[in-house]
Amino acid sequence: MENSVLETKQIPVISSEILLAQWQGHRRLTRKMIEAFPEDKLFTYSIGGMRPFAALVIEMLTMAGPGIKGMISGKWDNYSDVEKSFKATTRAELLKLWDEATAQINELFPKITPERFHETVKVFGQYEGPVYWSIFYFIDNEIHHRGQGYVYLRSLGIEPPAFWDRY
Amino acid sequence: MENSVLETKQIPVISSEILLAQWQGHRRLTRKMIEAFPEDKLFTYSIGGMRPFAALVIEMLTMAGPGIKGMISGKWDNYSDVEKSFKATTRAELLKLWDEATAQINELFPKITPERFHETVKVFGQYEGPVYWSIFYFIDNEIHHRGQGYVYLRSLGIEPPAFWDRY
Numbered sequence: 452m453e454n455s456v457l458e459t460k461q462i463p464v465i466s467s468e469i470l471l472a473q474w475q476g477h478r479r480l481t482r483k484m485i486e487a488f489p490e491d492k493l494f495t496y497s498i499g500g501m502r503p504f505a506a507l508v509i510e511m512l513t514m515a516g517p518g519i520k521g522m523i524s525g526k527w528d529n530y531s532d533v534e535k536s537f538k539a540t541t542r543a544e545l546l547k548l549w550d551e552a553t554a555q556i557n558e559l560f561p562k563i564t565p566e567r568f569h570e571t572v573k574v575f576g577q578y579e580g581p582v583y584w585s586i587f588y589f590i591d592n593e594i595h596h597r598g599q600g601y602v603y604l605r606s607l608g609i610e611p612p613a614f615w616d617r618y
Numbered sequence: 619m620e621n622s623v624l625e626t627k628q629i630p631v632i633s634s635e636i637l638l639a640q641w642q643g644h645r646r647l648t649r650k651m652i653e654a655f656p657e658d659k660l661f662t663y664s665i666g667g668m669r670p671f672a673a674l675v676i677e678m679l680t681m682a683g684p685g686i687k688g689m690i691s692g693k694w695d696n697y698s699d700v701e702k703s704f705k706a707t708t709r710a711e712l713l714k715l716w717d718e719a720t721a722q723i724n725e726l727f728p729k730i731t732p733e734r735f736h737e738t739v740k741v742f743g744q745y746e747g748p749v750y751w752s753i754f755y756f757i758d759n760e761i762h763h764r765g766q767g768y769v770y771l772r773s774l775g776i777e778p779p780a781f782w783d784r785y
Contacts, residue, residue, distance in 0.1 A: 461633035461634070461635050461636070462633055462634055462635075462732045463630025463631065463632065463633050463732075464630065464632065464633060464634050464637065464732055464735040464736075464750060465630065465631065465632035465633075465637065465735075465750060466628035466629055466630050466631060466632075467628070467629050467631050468628050468629075469628070469750065470631065470632065473754055477758070498665065498769050498772065498773050499769060499771075499772030499773035499774075499775070500772060501768075501769065501772050565629045565630070565631055568631040568632075569631075578782075583631060583632060583636065587640055588782075591644070591758075591761050592781065594758050594761040594762050594765065595761050595762075595764070595765040595768070595781055596765065597762070597765070598761065598762040598763065598764070598765025598766045598768075599765050599766070599768060599769050601668075601762070601765075601766060602665050602666060602668065602766050602769040602770075603769075604666075605665065605666030605667060605668050606665050606666035607666075608666070614759065614762055615745075615755075
């Protein structure tokens with residue numbers, strides 16, 4: 452096995468496969484959240500001037516497929532342009548985009564080489580850091596905004612899926 | 619370097635050091651959230667019947683120090699008993715507990731051996747999975763509940779710290 456990508460004294464504990472599995476587990480939970488929202492509230496409901504859950508999902512989609520694609524190709528489109536390319540006005544359309552991204556991530560993620568994980572990239576031409584850092588950012592940003600969705604659902608009197616339900 | 623803890627075909631990309639740095643970055647942001655809440659709202663404010671932010675912080679503290687301690691020792695106290703041991707009625711007390719946990723994590727985390735990351739444990743005698751999975755759970759649970767805190771702050775008309783602000 453090749454692990455020279457980490458600094459000499461660092462001990463690798465998490466593989467690319469584990470990271471992908473973690474993310475897809477979270478993505479399965481986020482998909483359940485999309486299903487848990489009443490369809491009208493998905494696109495309109497807001498607290499404190501924050502974006503509706505569908506808009507947060509579009510943000511997740513913008514980072515996910517195009518983000519991993521950029522990690523491999525090194526080519527980045529403008530973030531706003533990419534975000535505008537994801538269009539959904541119904542739950543079914545949103546779920547379709549979600550499932551397409553799931554397949555795209557499963558296909559592309561294994562192509563990120565171990566060396567690449569530790570190279571510095573400028574994600575969407577804007578956010579500079581190691582590839583692994585940006586991948587954590589994509590995953591963590593999804594968890595963060597999904598947590599926001601939990602409050603939306605609870606305030607609507609709807610019980611969200613359990614946080615550990617990643618199946 | 620030793621990486622036999624991963625299955626033969628797996629490619630290690632994340633070290634224990636990176637994982638610790640990621641977590642402590644998130645913990646710095648959570649600390650800023652504790653500081654951003656008006657003191658009374660920190661302990662009382664709720665949306666949709668959910669717990670106040672201080673109670674969520676106590677949950678994070680229960681998992682953090684005692685969680686990592688258990689990973690090393692293999693010994694677990696009852697979750698509810700550990701949770702009750704964290705008492706704070708002011709922001710200053712909560713921040714003191716937070717900072718103590720920060721030091722404890724920095725001391726103990728490096729003692730988790732590479733092999734240990736991949737052993738199965740029953741966290742607090744209840745939640746079974748590989749050590750790395752539970753560590754991701756602690757971090758992700760913090761991000762999740764902190765996201766909930768962002769909605770609380772926004773609904774109070776307060777701008778939360780930026781999600782990328784981990785310094």
